[in-house]
Amino acid sequence: MHSFTEENYLKAIYKLQETNGEVVATSALAQVMGVHAPSVTDMLKRMAGKKLVTYQKSKGFKLSEKGKKVAVGIIRNHRLWEVFLVDKLGFRWDEVHDIAEQLEHIHSEDLVNKLDAFLGYPKADPHGDPIPDANGVLPKSKSVLLSTLKAGDEGTFTGVTDHSPAFLNHLDKSGISLGNSIKVKGVEEYDQTYTLQLKGKKEVVVSFKVANSLLVRG
Amino acid sequence: MHSFTEENYLKAIYKLQETNGEVVATSALAQVMGVHAPSVTDMLKRMAGKKLVTYQKSKGFKLSEKGKKVAVGIIRNHRLWEVFLVDKLGFRWDEVHDIAEQLEHIHSEDLVNKLDAFLGYPKADPHGDPIPDANGVLPKSKSVLLSTLKAGDEGTFTGVTDHSPAFLNHLDKSGISLGNSIKVKGVEEYDQTYTLQLKGKKEVVVSFKVANSLLVRG
DNA sequence: AAGTAAAATTAGGCTAATCTAATTTAATTT
DNA sequence: AAATTAAATTAGATTAGCCTAATTTTACTT
Structure with a gap:
């Protein structure tokens, strides 16, 4: 299994790729991860070793298919938990992010799928962000x-x-x-x-x- | 906040004190934690520094009040999540332990209390273990x-x-x-x-x- | 009480993830 | 194209948790 830190890097790279284009820069990732650049270089080497990203020295990097799959899985977890927190536990939509940041790292396919069913297979989280399905398919937004x-x-x-x-x-x-x-x-x-x-x-x-x-x- | 590892040590010490008496031995803890004895000595020194345990060289150790409070909190989390998994998500009682071992480390007072309410303030988990209340009070079993x-x-x-x-x-x-x-x-x-x-x-x-x-x- | 066995600790190392300071590589400006 | 600036990497340290091997402390046995 992957460490929380790895998972957070993967999620961050995924989001950067979504908004800023295919290839991500060390400095950009360092900024969103709240660490200094050498930590990113370090981490990327480890993750490249695990085939989670493709990495070319000083050229930037992007997620591998494997890395993308993990990242989407985390996003699925995160958004489903947010729905749970708001719909079932009565949290407000501005309160759930930090808790979901923790819950997204719970490792159990079975759990997330049962949670999905319990929530009625919601298509979006409380902020309107689309929820990937069990196969990792994420509907492209028309908004x-x-x-x-x-x-x-x-x-x-x-x-x-x-x-x-x-x-x-x-x-x-x-x-x-x-x-x-x-x-x-x-x-x-x-x-x-x-x-x-x-x-x-x-x-x-x-x-x-x-x-x-x-x-x-x- | 405390690390997962620390929390697991605290939980293990709590359980050992419950069953084996006040003072816990390094070797006993090493066994239940699945680590070797020197790791325990190491960890205990750190935890003693944080006032989570009282530790006397080669004499064993026990939880401080602070440590006990944390341990009971984790047990409360664990047992409430088990109820959730069985009652709400439809897991069987033999499937929930490992997932609850992860969920118990989610840090949010608000979350656990809202979960408690959502579940109807259950008094015991699916295995019959009593659930501490929000003040950490755990009813003594008469079984x-x-x-x-x-x-x-x-x-x-x-x-x-x-x-x-x-x-x-x-x-x-x-x-x-x-x-x-x-x-x-x-x-x-x-x-x-x-x-x-x-x-x-x-x-x-x-x-x-x-x-x-x-x-x-x- | 001495000798042995068992338990605990110290010493010294490892890995993941971080840091600062120094250096190298790439990009931009003139 | 050369010079400067910006970005990325390397080098060397640090911390939490773990390890093995060696040593010390405590307990047990005769």
């Missing part, structure tokens, strides 16, 4: 950032790109929840402030910073 | 080994002292389940084989080995 919409556009709020409690609490206070239908009433030219019509009810004004962290599906 | 009963005695099957899958499966096959009322019909003089009357139904014969691992409450 876009709210900040790419123009006045008159409509959509459904499907997820966030910022998972910080601060941001999530701010959304709660603004009365914006996952699944809400949103219509863009207008976009302020000067500072790109968005005026939104929520679910035929409230009208809400959000900053660009917020619009740029909200995912919507047309 | 005795079936092997201490005589012909004619009655009781309720409340727990096991052997948690091995082999033993638990054997009980399943014999049709003996937690909570069953049991009456001792007779005890064979020659080999201490017990003939039991179960719940007004079946009659079952069990070996001394089995009777010596079953707990009953008069």
Whole structure:
């Protein structure tokens, strides 16, 4: 089995590859892992030895198929546990991340699959992030950032790109929840402030910073 | 926070103190931890430094109040997770130990207390072991080994002292389940084989080995 | 009480994962 | 293309947990 540390590296590399492209840099990984660059070089050598990543000196690195499989498994664990914490135990969506970071490392195929069944095979976690199925298949999202919409556009709020409690609490206070239908009433030219019509009810004004962290599906 | 290793040492020391008396020997601990004696000496020095145990060179050691609190917390986690695995996820009672050994190390007071509530504040795990409450209070068991009963005695099957899958499966096959009322019909003089009357139904014969691992409450 | 056996500790090493400081390699600027 | 800057790697240490081999301490036996 892999150590927690290895698993966290794999997860981090996976996410970097998703957002920043195929090949990952030592410094980028060091930053997200909260360690210094030489630690990353070190760790990558070990992981390359285990065929979890392909690594070329000073050229960056990427996950092997094997590494990708492990990474997706961890993400599956993480997101299913988040659903459990919110749906079954009554945690708020801004409280679950740290606990799920621990639970994601529990090693048992049987457990995660039974948990999946218990939760009713959810397709997304409480933040709208898609949950890989038991085969590691992760549906590609069709959502876009709210900040790419123009006045008159409509959509459904499907997820966030910022998972910080601060941001999530701010959304709660603004009365914006996952699944809400949103219509863009207008976009302020000067500072790109968005005026939104929520679910035929409230009208809400959000900053660009917020619009740029909200995912919507047309 | 404490490392998993430390927590496992604490748990092991706690259990040894429970069964073998106040003071624990290096060799005994090494045996249950599956390590060699010098590793124990090493670890104990570190843990003594953290005031988790009181340690006197070559004299044995025992848990401090602080150490005891941590140990009981881990046991609480373990047993609550076992209830979850069996009651909610449908695991069998012989399957849950290894998974609970991992889950017991999740660090979150909030989580364990919410889990407790979700499970309905169970008093015992699927093997009948009592669950400490949120304050670390563990009800003292009033059960005795079936092997201490005589012909004619009655009781309720409340727990096991052997948690091995082999033993638990054997009980399943014999049709003996937690909570069953049991009456001792007779005890064979020659080999201490017990003939039991179960719940007004079946009659079952069990070996001394089995009777010596079953707990009953008069 | 002396001698042996058993238990515990010390000494010295190993690995995973980290660090700082120094060096090398790659990229960018002029 | 040379010089400078930035990124990555190597070198050498550190800590937690573990090991084996050697030594010391305690317990047991006669």
